[in-house]
Structure formats: structure tokens, C-alpha cells
Amino acid sequence: MSTDYSIILAGNERSRNGESPYYEAQSGRLIYIDYLAGDVTIYTPCDDKTERVHIYDGWISFAIPVAEQPNQLIVSVGKNKIATFDLSTKLFHLIKEFDLNGRFFHDGKCDARGRLWLGGVPINFERSIGTGNGCIYRFNGETLDIMDEGLSLPNGLTWSKDNKRFFFADSLRGVWVFDFDIEQGTITNKKLFIDFNSEGFKKCDENFLNGDFADGITIDSEDNLWMASYGSSRICKFSGSKGEMLERIELPVKTVTSLCFGGDNYSEIFVTSYWDVSWATDEKPFDDDEAYGKLYKVSSAAGKLKGIPMFPWRSY
Numbered sequence: 001m002s003t004d005y006s007i008i009l010a011g012n013e014r015s016r017n018g019e020s021p022y023y024e025a026q027s028g029r030l031i032y033i034d035y036l037a038g039d040v041t042i043y044t045p046c047d048d049k050t051e052r053v054h055i056y057d058g059w060i061s062f063a064i065p066v067a068e069q070p071n072q073l074i075v076s077v078g079k080n081k082i083a084t085f086d087l088s089t090k091l092f093h094l095i096k097e098f099d100l101n102g103r104f105f106h107d108g109k110c111d112a113r114g115r116l117w118l119g120g121v122p123i124n125f126e127r128s129i130g131t132g133n134g135c136i137y138r139f140n141g142e143t144l145d146i147m148d149e150g151l152s153l154p155n156g157l158t159w160s161k162d163n164k165r166f167f168f169a170d171s172l173r174g175v176w177v178f179d180f181d182i183e184q185g186t187i188t189n190k191k192l193f194i195d196f197n198s199e200g201f202k203k204c205d206e207n208f209l210n211g212d213f214a215d216g217i218t219i220d221s222e223d224n225l226w227m228a229s230y231g232s233s234r235i236c237k238f239s240g241s242k243g244e245m246l247e248r249i250e251l252p253v254k255t256v257t258s259l260c261f262g263g264d265n266y267s268e269i270f271v272t273s274y275w276d277v278s279w280a281t282d283e284k285p286f287d288d289d290e291a292y293g294k295l296y297k298v299s300s301a302a303g304k305l306k307g308i309p310m311f312p313w314r315s316y
Contacts, residue, residue, distance in 0.1 A: 004304055005249050010270060010297040011043045011050040017279075018272030018293060020062040020107060020216070022310055023262030030262050031073070032272050032295065033063050036279075040073065042087070043270075043295060045263050055085050055092065062108035062118070067312040074313040076118065079104035082139060098144055102133060107216065107258070109157050111166075114314025115140055115185050117147075119154030119168075136168060138185060141315035147187055148178070156216035156258060160240065161223045161308060167193065169214035174201075175227065175243070193243045194227070216258025221266070221306040228256045228271060235259055235271060235298070253292050261307020269298040269305060 010030075017035030024031060030043040038056040040063045043049070055063070056077040063085070066072035071087040074095075081097045082105075100120055108118035115138055122133040134151035137144050148168075155169040159180060166180040166187050175194040178187035194214070196203070201212045213230040220226060223240035233254045237247040255274040262270050275286045275293035286292040299305065 004302050005298050005300050007249070007251060007296055007298050010045065010295040011041075011048055013041050013043070013050040013052060013295065014275065014290065014293040015039075015041065015272070015295075016276035016293060017257070017274050018295060019257050021258055021260040021262075021270050021272055021295075022064055023260050023266070023270065024065050024312075025262075025266075025309060027070075030260075030270055030295075031063055031065070032258075032270075033060050033075075035059055035061065036276060038077070040075075040085075040087075041295075045268070045297070053087060053090070061105050064108065064110055064116070065312040067114055067314045074116065076105040076108060082116075095141070096144075103135065105137075106154055107156050110311045110313050111159060111180075111185065112163050112182060112311050113185065114311060116313055117157055117166075119151075119157070120146075121154055134170070136187070140185075148190065155214055156218075156227070158217050158219045158225070161219060161221065167217055167219075167225060169217050169227065171214045171230075172196065173214075175214055175217065175225070175238075177243075194225075194238060195243075210254075215256070216260075216272075218260050219308065220261065221308050226259060226269070228259045230255055230257055230274075235269070249298060251296055253286075253289075253294070253296075255286065255292060260310065261305070263297075263299075266307035266309070267299070267303070267305050269307070271296040271298060 015034040021032040040053045042051045058078045061076040063073045063075045073085045083094045103120035106119040106121045120135040132152035134154040136148040151170045153171040155171045157168045163182040166178045168176045174196045177193035179189040215228040215230040217227045225238045234248045253273045257272045259271045
């Protein structure tokens with residue numbers, strides 16, 4: 001474990017299911033969701049303040065700013081709908097509802113051209129590694145295309161700095177890497193980049209609360225991959241070329257879910273977490289532990305952290 005980092009609370013908002021953080025440099029705010037509550041939280045690092053906005057009576061899986069439309073977000077709601085939401089007017093507009101063939105939308109993120117990529121998780125997903133019915137979708141504003149299939153539990157996603165590689169977390173298996181064509185918006189040549197069967201990883205228990213479970217991922221300015229490992233209390237840094245673990249940073253909660261770079265010069269990492277683990281178990285181990293469900297900020301006085309911008313959504 002590295003001791004070169006400090007970890008503090010960012011704001012004091014407690015989310016049932018904090019997920020999908022997005023740092024918007026132009027406004028200096030961090031946007032993240034409360035998955036089962038149907039809420040978006042806006043955190044401003046400059047004054048450590050938060051604002052919670054209810055978007056939908058049901059779950060949401062991501063909230064991403066819309067290019068050149070201040071306060072507009074594209075969101076996934078109710079398992080199979082994509083919509084926009086205006087943070088100023090609180091107006092909700094349904095773009096499209098889809099038949100996902102027994103799946104629901106999960107993590108989403110946009111590529112450098114503004115295309116939306118998102119995971120499709122089987123409603124009855126398997127709790128063990130194997131061929132599943134999970135998939136990767138691409139949405140261009142009108143059509144929803146399946147770009148890859150056979151995943152167990154699709155989760156976080158990101159791209160290399162040069163936009164030539166696409167990384168996708170399959171939570172129980174590890175992280176896959178594809179060749180990415182930025183002009184065409186296509187992925188090919190799928191390979192296992194981080195293998196949870198290899199040395200240094202611990203297999204998850206049936207409730208996903210002990211062991212490695214690949215959740216949100218992001219990339220830094222040196223093309224290293226960072227991963228939130230749900231169930232293991234840590235975020236991990238991997239070599240972007242070989243997939244070798246370079247560092248791990250321990251957090252005070254097991255249920256770290258996702259992460260992104262933000263703050264001045266993208267020099268901090270913001271990490272979301274859960275307190276409600278009812279998606280996987282009937283147990284309630286963290287309901288009364290105030291550390292769980294909080295947003296955390298990781299920083300380095302030695303300047304060891306430097307991220308790159310995330311991209312807003314653009315309708316094609």
C-alpha cells in the first residue's frame with residue numbers, strides 16, 4: 001500500500017449507492033448519482049458544498065453533461081430508458097425507451113466524439129465467472145447498437161489517452177481491452193487486460209463484499225488505468241501497457257464503486273461508495289456506518305496524480 005496519498009471526505013452527502021462520477025472542468029463541479037434513490041449530487045470542490053437533485057422515481061445509472069448545453073445531463077433511468085434532465089428547470093425529457101432482452105443499463109461514458117457507450121447487465125446475472133448475457137452498447141442519439149456480447153457483469157469503461165484503446169470492466173473476470181477506431185466508433189481485437197484469476201487478486205464471495213470486483217475505471221495522463229475494486233476497500237493503479245498493478249490505495253470503506261480525476265489540473269481522485277448493498281445481499285452490514293456512502297477525495301502532496309478530461313455527450 002502506498003503512503004504517498006491523503007484521503008478525506010468530499011462534502012458530507014451520504015448516498016445509498018454513489019456511482020458514476022463526472023468532473024466538469026468548465027463549471028468546476030463534480031456530478032455523481034445515487035443509483036437506487038434516483039438522485040444526482042453536485043459537489044463543488046472549491047467550497048466543499050453539495051446539492052442533491054431528485055431526477056427519477058426509480059434507479060438511474062449515470063449522468064453525463066451534454067455538450068454546449070449548460071446544466072443539461074443525459075441520464076439512464078428505470079433500467080431501459082435514456083433521457084435528458086435540466087438541472088436549472090428540473091425538466092425531464094425522455095429520448096427513447098428500449099427493449100433490452102433481459103438486460104438493464106449500467107455504467108455509461110462518452111468517447112472523445114461524444115458517442116455514449118454503456119453496459120447492459122443481465123437482470124439475472126451469474127454470480128460466478130463464465131459466459132453471460134451481458135453486453136456493451138453504443139448509443140448515437142437514435143439507435144442503440146450492441147458492440148460486444150458474452151460478458152458476465154459489465155461495469156466501468158474508459159479509453160486510452162490517444163483514443164486507440166477501449167477498456168471495459170467485466171466485474172468478476174477483470175478488465176478487457178479492445179482496439180478502438182475513434183472515427184468509426186468501433187471496437188475490435190478483444191483481449192483480457194487484467195485477469196482476476198492471476199496472482200495478487202482475491203476471488204469475491206457470494207455477496208461481493210470480500211475480494212476483487214472490477215467496478216469503475218478511468219485513465220490518467222500517463223495512460224495508466226485506475227480501478228475501483230468494490231469489496232476490497234481499495235483503488236488500484238495498473239500499467240496502461242501491460243496491465244501490471246503498480247499501486248493500491250486503501251480507503252476506509254469496502255464498497256468503493258467508481259472514481260474520476262478532478263480538481264485543479266485534474267490532480268485529485270474522487271471516489272464514490274455505497275452503504276446500501278441490497279442489490280447483492282439481504283444483509284445490512286453498513287446501514288449505520290456513516291463512513292459508507294460518502295464521497296472521498298484522494299490527493300498527493302508529491303504531485304503523483306494527474307488525470308485527463310472526460311467527454312460530454314453529443315447527439316449524432
